[in-house]
Amino acid sequence: MSSPEFVTLHDVEVEMADLNRRIGEAPGVIRDYHNKFKEARQAYKRAYALAYSAADGSQALRKIQADLETEEQLIAMDDAEIDFRFVQDTLDAL
Numbered sequence: 768m769s770s771p772e773f774v775t776l777h778d779v780e781v782e783m784a785d786l787n788r789r790i791g792e793a794p795g796v797i798r799d800y801h802n803k804f805k806e807a808r809q810a811y812k813r814a815y816a817l818a819y820s821a822a823d824g825s826q827a828l829r830k831i832q833a834d835l836e837t838e839e840q841l842i843a844m845d846d847a848e849i850d851f852r853f854v855q856d857t858l859d860a861l
Contacts, residue, residue, distance in 0.1 A: 796854055796858065797851075797858060800854045800855070807843050808844050818836040819833035
């Protein structure tokens with residue numbers, strides 16, 4: 768049998784100090800991830816607008832062409848949004 772692990776007052780104090788530090792850093796972390804998301808969204812919208820305006824054909828064909836040409840930017844935007852939501856939810860849980 769293994770011996771039980773005891774939690775000392777010092778352990779609690781160290782954990783509380785770490786939690787306070789993480790809570791204090793939370794607004795900056797959330798802002799950084801939100802900015803990355805906004806930049807990715809802006810890059811996607813710009814790429815889509817350029818692809819749409821450069822495509823030939825009907826409105827439907829231009830939309831399809833723009834969708835195909837901006838798939839990577841859309842994935843990057845989705846990934847940035849997922850990261851932002853994850854950080855936001857994680858820090859909300861604190």
